[in-house]
Each structure stands twice: as structure tokens, then as C-alpha cells.
Amino acid sequence: MVMTLDKVKENQKVKVISISGGWGVRQRLGCLGIQPGDMITIKRSAIMQGPILIKIHGNQVALGRGVAGRVLVEAM
Amino acid sequence: MKIALMGQPNSGKSTIFNHVAGYKAVTSNFPGKTVKYEISKFKFLDQVIELVDLPGTYSLTSFDLAELEARKYLLNNKIDVVVNVLDASLLSRSLELTLQLLELKLPMVVCLNMIDEAERKGIRIDIEKLSKILGVPVVPAVAVKGKGVKELFSVTNQIGKEKKSGKVLKFSKDVEDIIIQLSAQIEKKEPDQKFNIPIRFLALKYLENDNFFIEDLEVSGKKIFEKVKHYQNLLKESHGRHSDVVISSERHHLSMSIYESVVLLGKPHKSPIDYLDNVLMHPFLGYISMGLIFYLFFNLVFSVGKMVEEPLLDYFYRLIPLVEKSINPGTLSFSIISGIIQGLAGGIAIVLPYLFPFLLGLAILEDLGYLPRIAFLLDAFLHKIGLHGKAIIPFILGYGCTVPAIMATRILESERDRFIASVLATMIPCAARMTIIFALVAFYISPQAALAVYILNIIVIIISGKVLSSLLPEVTPGMILEIPAYHIPSIKVALAKTWLRMKEFIFVAWPLLVIGSTVLSLLKYYEADLIINQFFSPITMLLGLPIVVGTTLVFGILRKELSMLMLIQAIGTNNVISVMSATQIMTFTIFIIFYIPCVATIAVLWKEIGSRRTLFTIAFTFVVAIVLGTITRFVY
DSSP, X not given: OEEEGGGOOTTOEEEEEEEOSOHHHHHHHHHTTOOTXXXXXXXXXXXXXXXXXXXXXXXXXXXXXXXXXXXXXXXX | OEEEEEESTTSSHHHHHHHHHOSOSXXXXXXXXXXXOEEEEEEETTEEEEEEEOOOOSSSSXXXXXXXXXXXHHHHSOOSEEEEEEEGGGHHHHHHHHHHHHHTTOBEEEEEEOHHHHHHTTEEEOHHHHHHHHTSOEEEOBGGGTBTHHHHHHHHHHHHHHTOBOOOOOOOHHHHHHHHHHHHHHHXXXXXXXXXXXXXXXXXXXXXXXXXXXXXXXXXXXXXXXXXXXXXXXXXHHHSSOHHHHHHHHHHHHHHHHXXXXXXXXXXXXXXXXXXXHHHTOTTHHHHHHHHHHXXXXXXXXXXXXXXXXXXXXXXXXXXXXXXHHSOTTSHHHHHHHHHHHHHHIIIIIIHHHHHHHHHHHHHHHHHTXXXXXXXXXXXXXXXXXXXXXXXXXXXXXXXXXXXXHHHGGGSSSHHHHHHHHHHHHXXXXXXXXXXXXXXXXXXXXXXXXXXXXXXXXXXHHHHHHHHHHHSOOXXXXXXXXXXOOOOOOHHHHHHHHHHHHHHIIIIIHHHHHHHHHHHHHHHHTTOHHHHHHHTHHHHXXXXXXXXXXXXXXXXXXXXXXXHHHHHXXXXXXXXXXXXXXXXXXXHHHHHHHSSOOHHHHHHHHHHHOHHHHHHHHHHHHHHHHHHXXXXXXHO
């Protein structure tokens, strides 16, 4: 199932398909190891449309909802 | 020999720097705390080494001002050796910057910092193999404990003498072909380029569409610009992705394959600290614990401060009658000496007792890694005032001192966010203003009243944020923030950091305090204070404050705590409540918190956001202070 990262439930593991959005977002996420093909586990989803917390390559990263909405993923 | 520490945010560059330079650079457990570089000279073996601690950067493509500063320094200065500091527990991601640094063909050493943390996570690294692949020496270290730092500098020293750079690792063949073709074009058309960097590096930056390098080409309409676009399109067509994504995925895969070939994964050892997030980042418990932590922090600072303040003040005020006995009251020298004693008494007895526990507590929270968690919890709320979660970091630092808080706004990506965050940061009661809140409001009225001042302050900041962001309705770029693992704070480092921050108070504020006290004594002696008080009487009358308060407002612009200490001198007693009513104390405090930033803050604002916006900030805070002060007078 394909969806954007902000829609994924807690503790689910997904694979990055692509990142939409401009050069800045692509590069910034790429630097943190979020690139097509990478595996992400969603650890937490904050209340009130707050950010999500993901685990990627052994590291924790917080992404605002808007940013997470640009990452297209596939549920594993 | 010039050595630059370069690495991703939070990899421990400043910790290594402090280990050899003494505690000079503030370290904390959050990514992006170093926003400007720091230089220190020291002697190692027979060499004088100039060590530069650069802000952390995820890649050589820069996004925020701090990263830009690191890259600019690296490209514009002649550096003998680059020490690339890596967080060994995040090896695969960290290697991506390493690969880019290798492309620069500078003499380099890799430092695998936090190797103990990596082992705890079950990551065992074959150091020799890694060194062979990269073609540079690799030194493991645990910088917090000082382990491996000496070895690191002796290897660095050696490499600096040999001027040996590492290997440039190649990408897959089709991509590499395009790089070679573009490089050939650059060589033909741009023989003397602006930066002294290898052609291959430049070709990669062009293919990555890095604005910093491409801008010039576009403006001057050079032929090479068309070539660059042509090769970017070739990559895009053959890979079905933007050319910048193609290049970064090449590096990404290269890093991962190096990682896989040098790492032996074992079983991670969980420690109790890993479970802390189950509470501290919990959608419900997280907020409760945050409130609890700050409430306890507040109470601790107040009770420690009060316990020490009272006996110290008594002691100092026993000195004044002694002076009276030996020098004739009413003479000029008596005014000056008693002024100086009052100034010093204020500095030592009123300010230090609150400042020390506050700064120590802040240092412990920072080193633990709690600040990024607050950014996570409050992101949604900060969106309501047009900012995102990362803005909380300058705000929290603002409770310590406004100057580093404004510097820290550099971690925000957009200029608008930096402006709004800077204005709001000036309104946060810094440690100097905290001593006023504690020593006046909490001491003479009640601790609850002091807490109310803090809550009111937050409400005013929220409203101001809403107003400012509605004036500048641009959308904030959204938060992308690494949440680092917790570290158990080292008490030695926390104390060193507290001392570094207190030094500023002792060496800048105390001399000013003594001078200020002397000036005030002189003014009083020659009755010149009456003129100043007269000048400020419209403000003091509007706020319903004693007219003698006027002079103290001027001193408050120099340093905020001066206004309170001068107040004690101006009204002629340390028992403020005998001269001013609770309402007047409250009004004075509220006014002082908001009105006009101190000189040091104005200077840094001027540099960071420009003259026009600084003047706006001064006017804005002044109006807020007048309005709130007047309301307090009639309502409280």
C-alpha cells in the first residue's frame, strides 16, 4: 500500500519510494539518510497534528507533518 | 599548522576542541549548537597547532547559516589537515560527509568518536579496513572521556607533515562517465575558477544543482551553464530522477556498502536511559513530565537562591555602618565607597545565588539531550505562532542569556523565522532578569507571584508571535530535526559550562556594576540624578513608580540586573518592600522584563537581523513594556 509518511501508524515499518517537493527538502532529508529505498520505522506520532518521530539507520529523526507529507512510502 | 574539525552536527567536534583548548566552546547534546567557529592555538610536540572548531554540517551542500559558515571557512582558508569527526554509532550516515570531504582532496584524518556508544549499540567497526578503503588514518576516540584525543593529534600532526590526502571513491560507471565528461568541459572553459577546489568536486556540485556554485554561472550566462544543464538532463533521463537525487543516492549507496563491509553487527545492550523516551516523549506523559521538570527546576533555583541570599545580604549590610564609623557620611568619598559596597553586595549576594543553580540546571538538561525532545513536543504549538519546533531551542537558551539565543536562531532555515524568533527571544527573561524576578517578586511578594510572571511572559510571547507572523504571513519550512540519544551528563563538563557562562557575568557585569554604583553615587552627590529622574518622570508617573526609579532604567539598558541593583541604591535601602508597595514591585519587574533589550543584545541583533529590524525590536518591546506595566499598575 502506497501512502505519505504522515499517514503511517505508529510502530509500522515502511520503505521510501520517493520524495516530492523542491531541491531543498530532497537534499535535507537525503542528508539524514532518508532516500528512496531506505527503511523507516514510525516510532511516535505527536498529538494535534504535531511531528512524527521516525527511526532510520539506527537514528531518530523528528519530521514536521508538512515535511512528512512529502515522503511517499510503501508499507512492508 | 592549521587543523579544522569538520563533521556532522552533534558528532563531538566541540568536545574534542575543549579537551585541548580548555572549556571554551559550549557543548550540548543537541544538533546545531555550534553556530560560529572558534579558534584556539596550542603546542603539540614540536608544533604550534591552530585548531578550528567548525559548526556541524550534514553535507557540503549547506542549508542554514551555521552550515554555510562551516563550508565557507573550509573553502576560503588554507587548512593543513581536516579532522573529520564522526559519531561512530551513526557510521553509515556520517560517511556521506566523509566521502564529500575526500572529494576535496585535502589531507585528512577520520576520528571515530563515541566508539563506546557504537559498541553499546552492537556496532563493531573494523578500523583497519575502513582506513584502507578511505585511504586516510582512522582513529577511534571517546572525546568526553578524553580517550584517543592524544593519538588523534599525533596522527593528524604526521599527516599534516606528509600532506597526504585520501582516496576519491568512484560511483557507478554510467554516472562516473558523465562526471568525467563534464569535468573535461569545465577544464576547457574554466581554467581559473573562483575556488581552489578539484574539478571533479566542482562537477559534482554542478550536477547536484548546488545554488552556491551554480549562481555565478547563471548570472554571467557562461556557456558552461548550458553544458551543466545538458548533463543534468542526461542523468535525469537515464535514471528517472533529478540529477541531485542521482548523485546523493550514489553517495548514499557507497556509504552503505562501506558500512556493511566494515561493521560486524552484534547484540545491542539496552540501558535504562533508552527507555526514558517512553515517558518523556509520550503524547500525554511527555507534556506532564515537561511541566513537572520545569516546575521543579523553578522551585529548586528559588529555594537554593533564597537560602544563600539572605545570610549573604545581611553580611554585606553590616559593612556599611562600619564604613560610616571610619568615613564621615555626607562626604563624596563616603558616597562612592558605600556605592561600591552596595554594587558588589548586589552582584554577589543577590545575583550569584540564583544564577549558579539556574545555569547548572540548564547545562544538565542540555547535556542530557532534553532540548530536542521539547522541540518535538512543542512543534504543533509553535506552528500556531508561525514557527516550527526547532525555534524552541533559541527560546530555551534565552532563559540563560539572550545573546547566544539570538545566535542560535541561525539553526532556523528561513530569514522570516529567524527574525520572528529573534524578536521573541529578546522578551524571554534571561538569567539577569530571572534574578530580578526571584530577588524582588519571589522574595518580597511570593514564589507563586514569580511563577505567574513567567506564565504571563509566555502568554505575551505567544500573542506577540501571532502578531508578528500575521504581519509576515510566509509559511514556515517545517521541522526536520535529529533527536539524539540521551547522554548521562558529566558533572565536570556541566560545571565547566556553568563557569564559562558565569565568567561573562563576573568579568563583564561586576566591573560595570562597580562603575554604575560609583556613577550613581556621584550623580546623587551632585544631585544630577534629579534631572535624569525628571526626564523619565512621564514613564515613572504613568507606571506609578517612585520618581527615583528613573535613573535605574538607564542602567538597565546596560545590563538588565543593574536596574534592580541600582534600584536598591537609588531608594537607599535593601528592604525594598519598606519603600515600594507590592504593586510597584510587580509593575517595575514587568516593565524591566520587556522594555528595550540590553546593549549586548542590541549589538548582536544588529549583526544578525540588521539595523532596521533591530530598531523595530527596540520600539516593539518598549511599547509592549509600557502597555503591560500600565495594566499591571491598575490590575495587580
